[in-house]
Amino acid sequence: MEQKNKTYSISELAKEFDITTRAIRFYEDKGLLNPTRKGQTRIYTPADRTKLKLILRGKRLGLTLDESRDIIGMYNPGQSNEDQLNTLLAKIRERKNYLEQQLHDIEVMMLDLQESENRALEALEALASKQQA
Amino acid sequence: MEQKNKTYSISELAKEFDITTRAIRFYEDKGLLNPTRKGQTRIYTPADRTKLKLILRGKRLGLTLDESRDIIGMYNPGQSNEDQLNTLLAKIRERKNYLEQQLHDIEVMMLDLQESENRALEALEALASKQQA
């Protein structure tokens, strides 16, 4: 049976995600992680590890840590009143819209890069035929 | 006939893209733009405007200005020797791979957000039925 309540040390996570322990502590400082402690030492649960993955995914998409913290917090509506829920919904939709924008940006940039690649390939061929002459 | 050789002032571009003139000058400082001058004053061509669009698109995808400058430079293979062209091709493909990664990240984050939205909607409904009771 796989241990479901596995835990991780800070250096284990650092190694796994190829970041420094300093970065992980920094994320905690900024309120994105709350590992439990065994004495002084931080102990990370699978849930903490998941949050870390969300943070890094956010970074790849250009999010600030504040934005990632917000998004992580969106997962759990918990004890919210109607106003809070509506505010949450608005933020979620805003973020989704931005993702659509990014999606479009990626498509266009991908096409641009494809053009550049073709141009470079043509230039290479031109050199090759010159060489042959 | 539409003027093909239209030009723009710095404040026109700033207004159009909703950024400050300071930012535009900063991009020039960093080597991303090279407007011509009429005396002291900067004059922007449609080509400059296009570069600015590329910069801003890059920003939306989390690129640094250095990275955007590189990408803009990729468009023109110009007078490159074979080694340079191969280096260029490698960079183009690397960037394309990263875009694929981002594409995947967006998909997953979109699903996560959808879940969050559903959860929030359920929470709202729960409140509504409670209200009715």
Place this chain on the structure above:
DNA sequence: AATAAAGTTGACGTTAACGTAAAGGTAAAG
């Protein structure tokens, strides 16, 4: 007991990407 391997908390340093004056030139409008 001594050393090594990981962990901890400060605290100052660094880079990117502008923001924000300050001080002044230029050209059209009143």
Place this chain on the structure above:
DNA sequence: CTTTACCTTTACGTTAACGTCAACTTTATT
């Protein structure tokens, strides 16, 4: 001629996201 509207350069300030020691404690090993 002076006010208004843009333009310029120079330069110091700011925020985010860590990097980089320093100084120390705890645990495991030799």
